[in-house]
Amino acid sequence: MKIGVIGGGQLGRMLALAGTPLGMNFAFLDPAPDACAAALGEHLRADYGDQAHLRQLADEVDLVTFEFESVPAETVAFLSQFVPVYPSAEALRIARDRWFEKSMFKDLGVPTPSFADIQSQADLDAAVVSIGLPAVVKTRTLGYDGKGQKVLHSAADVAGTFAELGSVPLLLEGFVSFTGEVSLIAVRARDGETKFYPLVHNTHQSGILHLSIASTDHPLQALAEDYASRVLKQLDYVGVLAFEFFEVDGGLKANEIAPRVHNSGHWTTEGAECSQFENHLRAVAGLPLGSTAKIGESAMLNFIGEVPAVADVLAIDNCHLHHYGKAFKVGRKVGHATVRSHDMATLERQVAKVQALIKA
Ligand code: AMP
Numbered sequence: 001m002k003i004g005v006i007g008g009g010q011l012g013r014m015l016a017l018a019g020t021p022l023g024m025n026f027a028f029l030d031p032a033p034d035a036c037a038a039a040l041g042e043h044l045r046a047d048y049g050d051q052a053h054l055r056q057l058a059d060e061v062d063l064v065t066f067e068f069e070s071v072p073a074e075t076v077a078f079l080s081q082f083v084p085v086y087p088s089a090e091a092l093r094i095a096r097d098r099w100f101e102k103s104m105f106k107d108l109g110v111p112t113p114s115f116a117d118i119q120s121q122a123d124l125d126a127a128v129v130s131i132g133l134p135a136v137v138k139t140r141t142l143g144y145d146g147k148g149q150k151v152l153h154s155a156a157d158v159a160g161t162f163a164e165l166g167s168v169p170l171l172l173e174g175f176v177s178f179t180g181e182v183s184l185i186a187v188r189a190r191d192g193e194t195k196f197y198p199l200v201h202n203t204h205q206s207g208i209l210h211l212s213i214a215s216t217d218h219p220l221q222a223l224a225e226d227y228a229s230r231v232l233k234q235l236d237y238v239g240v241l242a243f244e245f246f247e248v249d250g251g252l253k254a255n256e257i258a259p260r261v262h263n264s265g266h267w268t269t270e271g272a273e274c275s276q277f278e279n280h281l282r283a284v285a286g287l288p289l290g291s292t293a294k295i296g297e298s299a300m301l302n303f304i305g306e307v308p309a310v311a312d313v314l315a316i317d318n319c320h321l322h323h324y325g326k327a328f329k330v331g332r333k334v335g336h337a338t339v340r341s342h343d344m345a346t347l348e349r350q351v352a353k354v355q356a357l358i359k360a
Pocket residue numbers: 113136138143144145146147173174175176177181204207244255256
């Protein structure tokens with residue numbers, strides 16, 4: 001089976017690493033000459049709107065999937081005429097726009113911060129009055145890793161913010177004083193069978209995920225699965241869908257969804273019976289889903305900007321390196337490490353050892 005992937009970054013690369021043992025081949029459509037997934041399959045180097053190359057991809061592959069959500073709607077619509085596309089155009093339409101996403105949460109009774117659509121500075125001024133400060137303003141589309149957003153503490157922060165963020169549609173959200181951030185990685189098959197990985201505790205630095213630790217018997221697991229199930233059913237979703245939640249007052253508030261494999265699920269490659277990457281491919285290919293059970297304790301640390309010396313990472317017990325083969329650049333995700341252990345105390349010591357390499 002040949003899988004077409006829109007996007008050729010590290011998520012595409014890890015999909016191919018998981019799918020190759022299943023007998024799958026891969027073609028990646030990505031305009032970047034140095035797309036790091038290209039090492040694992042065919043690279044169609046073209047813009048996402050290039051219909052000639054989209055048609056070539058559709059003719060070559062059995063199905064198409066995505067490694068990022070900001071794919072133009074026309075691209076998805078065009079491909080869908082010729083080849084099965086998972087997740088669906090509708091799932092991508094909702095997930096790439098924070099207004100549609102939060103409106104869906106509200107309609108489904110999934111708690112989320114108070115929010116307002118902002119089309120002008122006047123809208124922002126009015127919404128700040130109704131939602132109150134502090135608040136967070138975010139671009140409706142194309143934001144990632146904390147980019148395209150600003151925390152508003154005072155009236156002075158509000159002035160000129162619409163222009164500062166590019167005079168594009170924005171979403172204003174009430175600021176959530178969360179006690180923690182967790183994510184739930186879910187996978188849903190074509191026949192509706194659904195599985196969930198254990199909730200993951202996430203820590204961010206400068207808006208970028210730094211550390212993910214998989215939980216055991218998290219008290220909010222069932223609640224998170226209930227909320228996620230509503231969304232998966234509503235979208236008739238196929239593939240992996242990641243949910244990011246704020247932990248607040250002993251409950252959860254939904255922050256956002258990502259219609260793809262997710263950074264906070266990278267630990268599953270070594271830490272779960274079947275990884276998020278393999279399960280995404282199983283789901284879109286109509287194959288039986290694999291077990292989402294955790295194997296011992298697991299954590300994942302991102303390498304941002306540069307990967308430490310390979311030998312130093314590998315010198316840490318039960319530490320697995322994932323080097324994306326990308327050029328090092330400040331603020332760029334260039335690799336990660338998964339650490340595993342039988343007990344949490346040992347895991348925490350291993351995490352500290354990796355963190356020491358990052359700081360060094
Ligand atoms: P996002 O791009 O929406 O995932 O936001 C990036 C990070 O900003 C989140 O992981 C939170 O740490 C923080 N953040 C986003 N929205 C809010 C909010 N409404 N209240 C407090 N912190 C937020």
